[in-house]
Amino acid sequence: MIEVEYESPEIDEEEAKMQQLRSKATELLLREEWREAIEAYSNLILLCQNHLLKLHQEKLQKSLCLAYSNRAEARFRLREYAAALKDCEEALKIESAHFKTLLCKGKILFNLNRYGVALDCFRATNLDPQASSNSETLNDYLDRCKKLEFFSRTGSFDLSDWILNGFRGKMPELAEYIGGVEIKKSEISGRGLFATKNIDSGTLLLVTKAIATERGIFSPEDSGENAQMLMWKNFIHKVIESARRCSITKNLIRLLSTGENENDRVVPEIDLFRPEAEDSCISNHDLDVEQLSSILDVNSFVEGAISGKVLGENSRYYGVGLWLLASFINHSCEPNVRRLHIGDHLLIHASRDIKAGEELTFAYFDVFQPLRNRKDMVEIWGFSCSCRRCKFEEGLCHKEEMGEVAMVLGKGLDMGAFVYKLEEVMKRWLVRGKGKGYLRASFWEAYAEAVGSERSVRRWGRRIPPIETLVDSVVDAVGSDERVVKLLMKGLKRSGKVGGGVMEMERAMKLGRGIYGKVMKRQALRTLLQLGTS
Numbered sequence: 271m272i273e274v275e276y277e278s279p280e281i282d283e284e285e286a287k288m289q290q291l292r293s294k295a296t297e298l299l300l301r302e303e304w305r306e307a308i309e310a311y312s313n314l315i316l317l318c319q320n321h322l323l324k325l326h327q328e329k330l331q332k333s334l335c336l337a338y339s340n341r342a343e344a345r346f347r348l349r350e351y352a353a354a355l356k357d358c359e360e361a362l363k364i365e366s367a368h369f370k371t372l373l374c375k376g377k378i379l380f381n382l383n384r385y386g387v388a389l390d391c392f393r394a395t396n397l398d399p400q401a402s403s404n405s406e407t408l409n410d411y412l413d414r415c416k417k418l419e420f421f422s423r424t425g426s427f428d429l430s431d432w433i434l435n436g437f438r439g440k441m442p443e444l445a446e447y448i449g450g451v452e453i454k455k456s457e458i459s460g461r462g463l464f465a466t467k468n469i470d471s472g473t474l475l476l477v478t479k480a481i482a483t484e485r486g487i488f489s490p491e492d493s494g495e496n497a498q499m500l501m502w503k504n505f506i507h508k509v510i511e512s513a514r515r516c517s518i519t520k521n522l523i524r525l526l527s528t529g530e531n532e533n534d535r536v537v538p539e540i541d542l543f544r545p546e547a548e549d550s551c552i553s554n555h556d557l558d559v560e561q562l563s564s565i566l567d568v569n570s571f572v573e574g575a576i577s578g579k580v581l582g583e584n585s586r587y588y589g590v591g592l593w594l595l596a597s598f599i600n601h602s603c604e605p606n607v608r609r610l611h612i613g614d615h616l617l618i619h620a621s622r623d624i625k626a627g628e629e630l631t632f633a634y635f636d637v638f639q640p641l642r643n644r645k646d647m648v649e650i651w652g653f654s655c656s657c658r659r660c661k662f663e664e665g666l667c668h669k670e671e672m673g674e675v676a677m678v679l680g681k682g683l684d685m686g687a688f689v690y691k692l693e694e695v696m697k698r699w700l701v702r703g704k705g706k707g708y709l710r711a712s713f714w715e716a717y718a719e720a721v722g723s724e725r726s727v728r729r730w731g732r733r734i735p736p737i738e739t740l741v742d743s744v745v746d747a748v749g750s751d752e753r754v755v756k757l758l759m760k761g762l763k764r765s766g767k768v769g770g771g772v773m774e775m776e777r778a779m780k781l782g783r784g785i786y787g788k789v790m791k792r793q794a795l796r797t798l799l800q801l802g803t804s
């Protein structure tokens with residue numbers, strides 16, 4: 271909404287100059303030429319300030335207030351939020367209840383995810399008589415703001431209806447949320463994210479909005495290096511733009527690891543990452559592109575995770591993004607959290623029960639593979655993994671029998687034979703508890719084929735583990751996964767229990783919560799399970 275002033279009949283030369291500038295600025299604003307409008311309003315503000323001590327003081331004050339307010343609007347449109355907020359403050363110093371400025375300030379704060387203070391602005395705006403002519407916009411902002419303020423305080427929201435609607439219609443509007451987590455020094459490497467209390471599987475821990483994302487749908491022809499390079503270049507450019515627009519973002523990006531000397535890095539307070547945090551103003555220098563590339567190399571995540579695809583994405587879809595707080599989560603081959611991508615938001619939830627003080631870890635890559643393949647993957651990431659699972663498996667890999675087991679697998683014959691051999695070897699080595707789950711997850715494909723095939727089950731009988739035993743041990747060791755649920759559902763179908771066996775269905779739903787988080791309506795979780803396993 272643009273407020274226009276009318277000329278007085280007796281204008282002197284200086285006022286005429288101001289009037290001319292004012293008309294030009296208004297016109298530029300109406301034409302949505304934001305940069306030019308900002309320049310014109312900057313000149314007008316200077317002129318107003320120079321003449322403020324002369325005649326028509328009140329009128330000049332009003333002009334100045336309006337010029338600040340309109341410049342704020344133009345800056346808001348260019349997403350230069352910090353500068354726009356400063357302009358709002360200047361305008362409100364002159365007229366504390368200026369309708370247009372309060373509305374603009376509310377919109378800026380809303381876009382900065384500062385819902386509580388944005389709500390105060392919208393409520394104050396609502397008291398103004400002008401509000402009635404803008405009631406639709408204002409009510410829309412008020413409603414969204416109330417909803418998102420509640421989300422960001424409680425982390426309580428539900429995707430059920432969107433899922434049940436086949437992911438059609440408007441994507442659910444999400445707010446940033448920080449649950450019971452803190453940043454601390456990690457024994458894995460550098461800093462990590464830790465649970466501050468006991469957490470149940472499926473509990474939402476974090477919702478964070480991307481600083482920038484770059485997305486594309488690759489056709490088979492253009493999925494080569496060039497397309498990826500171009501995406502990466504665009505992505506870096508977008509991050510630089512976000513950092514340029516907001517010094518808080520820039521300073522937070524600087525806190526992220528470059529992969530070098532991680533153990534010497536400061537451990538930032540988690541409160542710095544809350545939307546309402548003030549700029550700690552570590553440095554005003556621009557981000558060095560080389561440093562930024564290293565930061566993005568280490569911290570950006572690809573969205574093409576299975577979960578991302580399930581939630582309404584195209585299978586050839588590829589997206590990369592930077593999510594600040596999630597960048598403090600280290601990798602483990604026995605992870606305890608999972609991520610979901612919804613729009614620009616990244617949702618992190620517990621994939622199993624977590625104890626207070628435990629470090630949160632997720633899998634940077636598929637961990638349902640043998641140690642050798644995982645080692646290749648961490649090498650690409652530039653570190654070596656020393657999680658309990660890797661150490662355990664490293665301790666076994668020099669054993670002679672392990673070579674024999676691998677040979678059976680290498681022959682690619684009957685997976686039942688391989689599973690039988692490995693189970694026998696584990697018995698001989700007295701491998702128990704999580705150890706069994708680690709190895710079974712490492713050779714998941716072979717296990718899934720053996721216990722999932724009726725022929726194989728008939729042939730090998732009790733010499734290979736039943737589906738439920740396999741599923742429980744793998745989930746206990748490395749957490750839930752779509753493939754595990756798929757196998758479980760296959761087993762349920764085979765035994766005619768789908769929809770019937772309450773205990774079995776409960777087990778599948780629990781695994782589903784570990785994969786997708788707590789979806790309120792059971793039918794919605796069922797839909798996700800069906801989609802994820804089809």
Ligand SMILES: C[S@@+](CC[C@H](N)C(=O)[O-])C[C@H]1O[C@@H](n2cnc3c(N)ncnc32)[C@H](O)[C@@H]1O
Nearest residue numbers: 459460461527568569597598599600601653655
């Ligand atoms: C996204 S950051 C994780 C947070 C990081 N530790 C920090 O202090 O900022 C990724 C980097 O953390 C380190 N890292 C993550 N998981 C690791 C692991 N399992 N073992 C060793 N280093 C790991 C690696 O240096 C990796 O490049």
